[in-house]
Amino acid sequence: AAVRELETCGAHVYLATVDVADQAALTEFVERYHGEGWPAIRGVIHTAGTIEDKLIRQLDEQSLATVMRPKVIGGWALHTIFASLPLDFFVLFSSMGSLLGTPGQGNYASANAFLDGLAAYRHAQGLPATTINWSTWAGLGFAASEGAQRLFKHAPFHSLTAQQALEILRTIISQQLVQTAVMPIKWAMMAGADSGAANLPALLRDLTPPQQSGGAGQGAAVCKTLFEAPAEERLALLQQYLREQLGQVLRMSSDQIGLDQPLGSLGLDSIMGVELRNRLEGGLGLTLSATLVWNYPTIAELSAHLADKLGLIGELVLELATTTAKDSSSLDKALSLMAELSDEDALNALLENN
Numbered sequence: 001a002a003v004r005e006l007e008t009c010g011a012h013v014y015l016a017t018v019d020v021a022d023q024a025a026l027t028e029f030v031e032r033y034h035g036e037g038w039p040a041i042r043g044v045i046h047t048a049g050t051i052e053d054k055l056i057r058q059l060d061e062q063s064l065a066t067v068m069r070p071k072v073i074g075g076w077a078l079h080t081i082f083a084s085l086p087l088d089f090f091v092l093f094s095s096m097g098s099l100l101g102t103p104g105q106g107n108y109a110s111a112n113a114f115l116d117g118l119a120a121y122r123h124a125q126g127l128p129a130t131t132i133n134w135s136t137w138a139g140l141g142f143a144a145s146e147g148a149q150r151l152f153k154h155a156p157f158h159s160l161t162a163q164q165a166l167e168i169l170r171t172i173i174s175q176q177l178v179q180t181a182v183m184p185i186k187w188a189m190m191a192g193a194d195s196g197a198a199n200l201p202a203l204l205r206d207l208t209p210p211q212q213s214g215g216a217g218q219g220a221a222v223c224k225t226l227f228e229a230p231a232e233e234r235l236a237l238l239q240q241y242l243r244e245q246l247g248q249v250l251r252m253s254s255d256q257i258g259l260d261q262p263l264g265s266l267g268l269d270s271i272m273g274v275e276l277r278n279r280l281e282g283g284l285g286l287t288l289s290a291t292l293v294w295n296y297p298t299i300a301e302l303s304a305h306l307a308d309k310l311g312l313i314g315e316l317v318l319e320l321a322t323t324t325a326k327d328s329s330s331l332d333k334a335l336s337l338m339a340e341l342s343d344e345d346a347l348n349a350l351l352e353n354n
């Protein structure tokens, strides 16, 4: 139907299925096309791509090669074959991934970074060249998968509709721009972001104001709720918050997540682990390790660790000691005993004694 629509507009359409990374097949196709007397090719738009998301430490040669092939070998093959032919445009569909970085897409970011480099290289040689670092397209291609939708749900940019993308493409080609990042930024989200937050892409950090006050967790709504709650309720509140966040990542009800249930047994994989880490960094205003959920693999362990990092434990100890100690000497004794303990042991002692 799309082909017929183009033909009714007066276009001649030649459809061919060719592996863009097979230079011999591509050369043979271009020669055959010209040999059959079709109009000269005046423009190239490279859109071939594939994804195979994996965290960097799990990347193997095969997943790197699969994702690199259509973009690196294919992009270079098109560049070579058309280098001596007069073109009006040579467009490469890159991704914002090569500028911002997305968890699990190191191979994809590298493949797209090659296309960005290829555009710069061609431009330096006086050849037409355009690379576009697209944001996601709403419901189309890679962005339509369930994994992508989960990955980008909390991203600091909006998706583009197909219509918007086509209009932008037309403008970019007509203006012969060499590299354009098409990212509709969520400015309201950026305005509320901490420029020091580790989950904020480096490129966007300069666009956000630094937080006025230091101190982990200050200003975050979740932390406010935690610190305003009575001391003995804070840990349970933190655990409920963690279960809700994990439930959203796993797309399951938080009621189904037990405190001591290993997160891996619930289906949490490494990319989801990074997503959970990013959510907790954003929600709690903390900088957290990418291996967080593997180091603290149950809600109980995770909550104890985060309570420690937030300073919830110190406050707990102090408030409990203050309200339970009947006189100043027993208060001093309680505090000095607590000071001897690690944060974890102090928490355990408090929990055991309720």
Ligand SMILES: NC(=O)c1ccc[n+]([C@@H]2O[C@H](COP(=O)([O-])OP(=O)(O)OC[C@H]3O[C@@H](n4cnc5c(N)ncnc54)[C@H](OP(=O)(O)O)[C@@H]3O)[C@@H](O)[C@H]2O)c1
Residues within 6 Å of the ligand: 018, 019, 020, 021, 046, 047, 048, 049, 050, 069, 070, 074, 093, 094, 095, 096, 133, 134, 135, 136, 137, 138, 140, 141, 142, 143, 144
């Ligand atoms: N969707 C988005 O939100 C988004 C955002 C930023 C950038 N992009 C870029 O836009 C382009 C299109 O993406 P899409 O989302 O529309 O994905 P898509 O629907 O999967 O399209 C990718 C196309 O590339 C083809 N392809 C893969 N390897 C090839 C090869 N060696 N030779 C020839 N064709 C090959 C695939 O053909 P087969 O189906 O036959 O394998 C498929 O038709 C990609 O380069 C992608 O990186 C997309």
